[in-house]
Amino acid sequence: MSEGPETDADVAGWVASLGLDGLVDLHVHFLPKPVMDKVWAYFDRAEQHYGMPWPVHYRTTEDERIGTLRGLGVRRFAPLVYPHKPGMAQWLTSWALEFAERVPEAVPTATFYPEPGAESSVDEALRAGARCFKAHVQVGAYDPRDELLDAVWGVIADAGVPVVVHCGHGPLRGDFTGLRVFGEVLARHPKLTAVLAHAGFPEYAAAFDLMAKYPRVYLDTTMVGVPFSEPGAPLPPDWTARLAAFADRVVLGTDFPNIPYSYATQLQAIAGWAADDRLGEPFLRAVLHDTPARLLSV
Numbered sequence: 001m002s003e004g005p006e007t008d009a010d011v012a013g014w015v016a017s018l019g020l021d022g023l024v025d026l027h028v029h030f031l032p033k034p035v036m037d038k039v040w041a042y043f044d045r046a047e048q049h050y051g052m053p054w055p056v057h058y059r060t061t062e063d064e065r066i067g068t069l070r071g072l073g074v075r076r077f078a079p080l081v082y083p084h085k086p087g088m089a090q091w092l093t094s095w096a097l098e099f100a101e102r103v104p105e106a107v108p109t110a111t112f113y114p115e116p117g118a119e120s121s122v123d124e125a126l127r128a129g130a131r132c133f134k135a136h137v138q139v140g141a142y143d144p145r146d147e148l149l150d151a152v153w154g155v156i157a158d159a160g161v162p163v164v165v166h167c168g169h170g171p172l173r174g175d176f177t178g179l180r181v182f183g184e185v186l187a188r189h190p191k192l193t194a195v196l197a198h199a200g201f202p203e204y205a206a207a208f209d210l211m212a213k214y215p216r217v218y219l220d221t222t223m224v225g226v227p228f229s230e231p232g233a234p235l236p237p238d239w240t241a242r243l244a245a246f247a248d249r250v251v252l253g254t255d256f257p258n259i260p261y262s263y264a265t266q267l268q269a270i271a272g273w274a275a276d277d278r279l280g281e282p283f284l285r286a287v288l289h290d291t292p293a294r295l296l297s298v
Contacts, residue, residue, distance in 0.1 A: 004271030005264045012073035014267070018284055022075025024292040026132070027164060027197060027222045027253025030062065030079035030106070032095050039258065050171055058257030065257050066103055072263055075289075076298045077256075078107045080164060082136035089113040090121050097128055107131050107296045114146040122152050126159050131296050133163040137182070138174040144185050145176075153185055157192040162295045164220065164253075166197040168207075170233050179206035186214050193295065195251060199224045202233035208242045211249060218295070219246070220253030221287065225269035228261055244278035251292040 005014040015023055031039065046054030058065055069077060079099055081092040093110040100108040109132045110125035112118050122133070133156055137144050144153075144167065156163050167182040179200050186192060192214075199219040200207030211217045223229045225239075236242075243250060254266050267288075274284045 004268035006268075008068075008072060008262050008264050011264055011267060012071070015073050015288065018281060018288070020285060020289045022073045022289070023252060024289050024296065024298065025069075025074050025077040025254055025256065026162075026195065026251045026292040026296065027220050028069070028074075028077040028079055028256045029081075029258055030065070030096075030099055031081055032092070033062070035081075035092075043258065054260045056257060057259050057261055058263075060257070066105075068263075069105065069256065074105065076105050076107055076293065076296065078109050078132045078164070078296060079103075080109055080132070080134035081111050082134045082139060082166075083111060083113045084136075084139050084141070086113055086115045089115070089118070093121065093125050093130070097125070097130065100129075107298060109134065111135070112149070112152055113140060114142045114148040116148065118148055119151040119155060122155050126155070126161065131161055131298075133161065134166075135163055136166045138166055138168075138172060138177050141174055141176070143176040144182055149185075150188065153189045153192055157189045160193060162193045162195050162218070164195045164197050168196070168198055168200040168203055170198060170201045170229075179203045179210060183210055186210060186217065190214055191216060194218070195220050195253075195295070197253065198222045198233075201229070204233075204236055204239070204242075208246070211246050218249045218251055218291070220251050221266060221270055222253035222255045223259065223266070225273065226261060226265050228259075228265075240273050240276040240279060243273060243283070244276070247279060247283050248286055248291060250283075250287050251295060252288050 005011045043054045081096045083089045096109045100106040108129045110130035111134045169177045193216045195218045
């Protein structure tokens with residue numbers, strides 16, 4: 001069994017030792033500089049918000065961050081954007097699509113918000129080549145069951161394009177967070193290809209229940225099982241046993257660059273799960289490359 005990389009400098013070699021030509025990361029963030037600056041300012045006040053510091057590990061220029069991913073051997077990634085108020089979604093989508101045009105490793109992505117015209121904006125993004133959407137229920141502070149989004153979910157489901165949904169209570173509970181709430185969306189749109197960001201933490205059991213019920217629901221690994229997250233969202237004792245039942249529906253996600261630890265730390269956690277004989281290196285290859293590559297059509 002291949003152990004995880006000790007440092008970022010070890011990542012590319014470790015990935016190659018698995019027989020992979022690189023990583024495919026389905027949960028990365030690149031945003032227009034004014035928006036990213038505000039995100040980082042929020043993390044600067046993390047002790048006020050979360051009761052603990054959250055030092056952004058990769059707080060560098062955009063070009064430097066792209067170079068870091070290339071150095072890590074990230075072959076393709078989904079640069080996710082998300083609005084927190086009306087009037088932002090279409091602008092962010094345009095920016096993300098332009099970003100993908102100038103950065104070869106970036107997959108075209110898009111986002112939306114419950115507002116008039118959301119359905120047509122999503123349809124336009126799909127026609128422009130968007131291969132992944134982001135919905136951030138917590139930051140957006142909206143109800144994913146909003147009637148303005150019903151047609152949006154339907155369009156995305158019909159397109160077969162994945163949507164990464166941050167709908168869990170972590171790191172902060174919102175008015176419309178919780179797997180039960182998003183479960184109502186899935187009940188209306190059972191063919192939706194939904195990736196539960198952060199594996200829905202801290203509601204891991206509920207996430208697995210949704211996967212059992214809906215065959216197009218996936219988990220991403222973002223911040224799951226790392227030392228930073230374990231105190232507030234510890235993995236259940238049967239974590240690897242539950243993963244084994246859905247080994248082909250788990251995808252690499254990291255939250256790069258806004259993580260308070262190294263990229264290698266997330267890979268160490270995933271490698272630790274793969275040490276279970278029910279998972280092993282086939283699981284690693286699926287999570288780190290094959291499954292996200294299939295979802296993103298790369």
